[in-house]
Amino acid sequence: MSTTASPELDPLDVAWIGMLASDREAETWKLFLETARLIRDHLDSQLTREQAIGISEFEILAHLHNASERRLRMSELSRLTVAPKSRLTYRIDQLVARGWVVREECETDRRGLFAVLTEDGAKQLIAAAPGHVTTMRKVFYDQIQDEELAVFTRILTRINDAVRG
Amino acid sequence: MSTTASPELDPLDVAWIGMLASDREAETWKLFLETARLIRDHLDSQLTREQAIGISEFEILAHLHNASERRLRMSELSRLTVAPKSRLTYRIDQLVARGWVVREECETDRRGLFAVLTEDGAKQLIAAAPGHVTTMRKVFYDQIQDEELAVFTRILTRINDAVRG
DNA sequence: CAAGATTGAACAGTCAATCTTC
DNA sequence: GAAGATTGACTGTTCAATCTTG
Numbered sequence: 426m427s428t429t430a431s432p433e434l435d436p437l438d439v440a441w442i443g444m445l446a447s448d449r450e451a452e453t454w455k456l457f458l459e460t461a462r463l464i465r466d467h468l469d470s471q472l473t474r475e476q477a478i479g480i481s482e483f484e485i486l487a488h489l490h491n492a493s494e495r496r497l498r499m500s501e502l503s504r505l506t507v508a509p510k511s512r513l514t515y516r517i518d519q520l521v522a523r524g525w526v527v528r529e530e531c532e533t534d535r536r537g538l539f540a541v542l543t544e545d546g547a548k549q550l551i552a553a554a555p556g557h558v559t560t561m562r563k564v565f566y567d568q569i570q571d572e573e574l575a576v577f578t579r580i581l582t583r584i585n586d587a588v589r590g
Numbered sequence: 591m592s593t594t595a596s597p598e599l600d601p602l603d604v605a606w607i608g609m610l611a612s613d614r615e616a617e618t619w620k621l622f623l624e625t626a627r628l629i630r631d632h633l634d635s636q637l638t639r640e641q642a643i644g645i646s647e648f649e650i651l652a653h654l655h656n657a658s659e660r661r662l663r664m665s666e667l668s669r670l671t672v673a674p675k676s677r678l679t680y681r682i683d684q685l686v687a688r689g690w691v692v693r694e695e696c697e698t699d700r701r702g703l704f705a706v707l708t709e710d711g712a713k714q715l716i717a718a719a720p721g722h723v724t725t726m727r728k729v730f731y732d733q734i735q736d737e738e739l740a741v742f743t744r745i746l747t748r749i750n751d752a753v754r755g
Numbered sequence: 756c757a758a759g760a761t762t763g764a765a766c767a768g769t770c771a772a773t774c775t776t777c
Numbered sequence: 778g779a780a781g782a783t784t785g786a787c788t789g790t791t792c793a794a795t796c797t798t799g
Binding site: 578 | 615617618619621623624626629630631727730731732733734741742743744746747750752
């Protein structure tokens with residue numbers, strides 16, 4: 426420690442600064458992570474407060490609603506929501522308990538199960554959607570200008586592809 | 591249900607489509623959430639696998655390292671990491687158990703506590719940083735072109751501000 | 756043996772209640 | 778009473794182990 430000239434710059438600091446610190450790179454990265462967490466928490470709070478449904482549950486109902494015959498295999502839901510299968514099992518259990526989803530067996534592959542949206546589930550989704558969309562627009566979509574949208578989407582798509590390898 | 595002309599378009603579908611579906615708005619929103627989750631999971635896996643440290647722990651060590659005297663109040667750490675105080679207490683407990691952080695009392699305000707980075711903690715951070723930064727660059731920063739960076743940062747900053755109200 | 760899905764145990768996160776100091 | 782921080786109970790997540798069918 427005492428062999429360096431400047432007392433504030435020990436070897437650890439130098440290594441760290443060379444790696445990451447203080448420039449746009451680290452700032453951009455931090456901003457991205459922070460914003461993603463903030464906005465998801467914000468939307469989750471809004472849904473929980475106004476509709477007593479979490480954003481994860483909402484997303485599952487939305488995926489089912491968009492699917493053909495309002496049903497999806499567990500594996501497919503797992504892919505779509507970027508979640509491990511065990512989490513899906515847990516969440517579907519809750520949605521079944523709430524009466525918003527039912528499980529049905531797959532005729533052609535007896536290993537498989539479908540999660541199927543019920544009428545009540547669809548009603549719940551429709552009830553929650555307007556508030557969710559309004560809030561999302563306010564804090565997300567309305568913050569992106571028309572000329573910026575293509576750039577934003579392009580960057581996100583590239584990152585997505587890079588992560589997936 | 592039987593009073594509408596088209597059998598595939600019941601009232602629920604109409605309401606849903608009017609709200610959200612099928613256009614760039616929903617796509618952009620989904621892409622953002624999905625990408626954010628994917629990339630954080632990816633970086634967390636890399637750190638856990640190669641350095642036996644989670645990304646949340648890494649972030650805390652990094653904040654402490656950047657701070658003056660390598661110490662921060664719990665409240666301040668809570669703000670910086672956008673995490674509830676109770677989570678910080680929990681994580682700092684773990685970091686203390688690992689010998690990477692110590693708690694110190696605040697002289698001027700006896701309610702307050704500092705989390706202080708130890709030498710071992712700094713070494714761990716420096717050991718983990720290169721792999722983390724390399725991975726981050728590969729999947730994140732290198733995917734953003736120079737001309738795009740300003741737009742990207744601007745959008746994220748606006749969203750951040752909008753969420754914070 | 757591989758794939759679809761669930762289970763149980765261990766780990767992590769959240770919220771309200773609490774304790775201490777301002 | 779309000780702010781800094783911790784605790785405890787509850788909810789949510791993960792991972793390996795398991796069960797069943799292909």
